[in-house]
Amino acid sequence: MSTAPLQRKVEEFLAVHDPSTTDRLEFLRARYDEGLAWVHYPVGRGGLGLAQELQSEVERLFVEAGAPDNKPGHNVIGLGMAAPTILEFGTEEQKNRFLRPLWTGEEIWCQLFSEPGAGSDLANVSTRARRDGDEWVVSGQKVWTSGAQNARFAILLARTDPDEPKHLGLTYFLCDMTDPGVEVRPLRQITGEAEFNEVFLTDVRIPGSQRLGEVGQGWKVANATLNNERISIGKGADREGGMIGVVAQTWRRRPELHTPELHDRLLRLWVEAEVSRLTGARLRQKLAHGQPGPEGSAMKLSFARIAQELSGLELELLGEQGLHYSDWTLVRPDHVDFTGRDAGYRYLRAKGNSIEGGTSEILRNIVAERVLGLPGEHRVDKDLPWKEIAK
Numbered sequence: 001m002s003t004a005p006l007q008r009k010v011e012e013f014l015a016v017h018d019p020s021t022t023d024r025l026e027f028l029r030a031r032y033d034e035g036l037a038w039v040h041y042p043v044g045r046g047g048l049g050l051a052q053e054l055q056s057e058v059e060r061l062f063v064e065a066g067a068p069d070n071k072p073g074h075n076v077i078g079l080g081m082a083a084p085t086i087l088e089f090g091t092e093e094q095k096n097r098f099l100r101p102l103w104t105g106e107e108i109w110c111q112l113f114s115e116p117g118a119g120s121d122l123a124n125v126s127t128r129a130r131r132d133g134d135e136w137v138v139s140g141q142k143v144w145t146s147g148a149q150n151a152r153f154a155i156l157l158a159r160t161d162p163d164e165p166k167h168l169g170l171t172y173f174l175c176d177m178t179d180p181g182v183e184v185r186p187l188r189q190i191t192g193e194a195e196f197n198e199v200f201l202t203d204v205r206i207p208g209s210q211r212l213g214e215v216g217q218g219w220k221v222a223n224a225t226l227n228n229e230r231i232s233i234g235k236g237a238d239r240e241g242g243m244i245g246v247v248a249q250t251w252r253r254r255p256e257l258h259t260p261e262l263h264d265r266l267l268r269l270w271v272e273a274e275v276s277r278l279t280g281a282r283l284r285q286k287l288a289h290g291q292p293g294p295e296g297s298a299m300k301l302s303f304a305r306i307a308q309e310l311s312g313l314e315l316e317l318l319g320e321q322g323l324h325y326s327d328w329t330l331v332r333p334d335h336v337d338f339t340g341r342d343a344g345y346r347y348l349r350a351k352g353n354s355i356e357g358g359t360s361e362i363l364r365n366i367v368a369e370r371v372l373g374l375p376g377e378h379r380v381d382k383d384l385p386w387k388e389i390a391k
Contacts, residue, residue: 078109110151170218294370
């Protein structure tokens with residue numbers, strides 16, 4: 001289907017479902033059922049099996065019509081990470097159960113991966129899941145869980161076989177965050193907010209029907225999630241949008257601070273931001289033909305560096321005004337607002353960009369080994385049973 005037939009399909013849908021008179025949830029459910037949610041997803045899964053680049057045209061048409069969006073609380077983990085993973089590894093029953101309410105925003109998702117002893121070395125997770133009949137009993141601690149306070153479900157990585165090497169003894173689950181034994185506690189960060197949480201799991205019972213992928217296949221499934229996460233984080237903004245747009249506006253407002261050195265830095269970062277944006281567009285076109293690979297690590301790595309350098313440049317342009325910070329109140333935001341807050345917030349929050357979604361150090365290893373084909377790091381514990389690895 002080309003752009004013109006897709007436009008007609010959207011127009012026909014809007015003629016039947018007037019956004020000004022149709023209930024918001026009813027509208028979104030109908031849009032999913034019509035295949036106009038993710039147009040690149042299969043028919044019956046919110047899509048039409050089309051090229052991914054057509055999604056932007058669909059979004060434009062709905063925005064122009066004043067249609068409601070599907071992002072209450074900015075369900076980025078659900079939309080960007082859980083959904084494509086469920087689509088690839090889920091059973092038909094799991095796809096039927098989870099994809100529609102995920103897309104409509106009826107059910108918000110979070111990610112239970114990182115632990116106090118398993119951050120960069122994610123394969124070292126110690127949260128245990130033991131089988132008990134048709135259920136799995138899960139106990140452990142997770143950390144840096146964005147949006148857990150609002151989430152109904154979580155994608156969860158747990159250890160099911162400590163006798164296997166660390167990468168082989170893992171299994172992937174879909175965890176109901178409202179189940180008994182799930183406790184969410186806020187973690188206050190350098191910005192003053194509690195955007196993240198720590199989550200304690202105490203004998204949480206997960207039905208076998210909510211295991212995603214085979215037992216012991218958790219590392220493979222988790223890697224698909226992480227690749228999607230890095231694409232989601234590193235995809236960048238529109239041309240001259242995001243951080244580069246904010247800093248360019250600051251530059252125009254403060255001509256008295258202009259120096260050749262600052263001008264040179266701004267132009268270099270503008271070029272790098274534009275290269276990153278175009279590379280992201282090219283990579284998303286490639287993704288229309290399959291799941292993301294390690295190239296997404298390079299995108300996320302580039303995003304983190306550029307965001308940190310731009311936020312630092314903005315403070316230099318603002319001078320003493322850049323030291324002002326509007327609000328230290330402990331709040332638990334639904335999403336990160338990089339461009340809607342002050343420069344001090346942007347500078348502090350950008351420090352987390354090189355940690356979340358995979359640290360920059362780990363991503364450099366991935367790019368070196370899986371993209372450039374360089375020799376891998378020496379890993380002494382790779383083939384040892386997990387229970388024998390020093391903790």
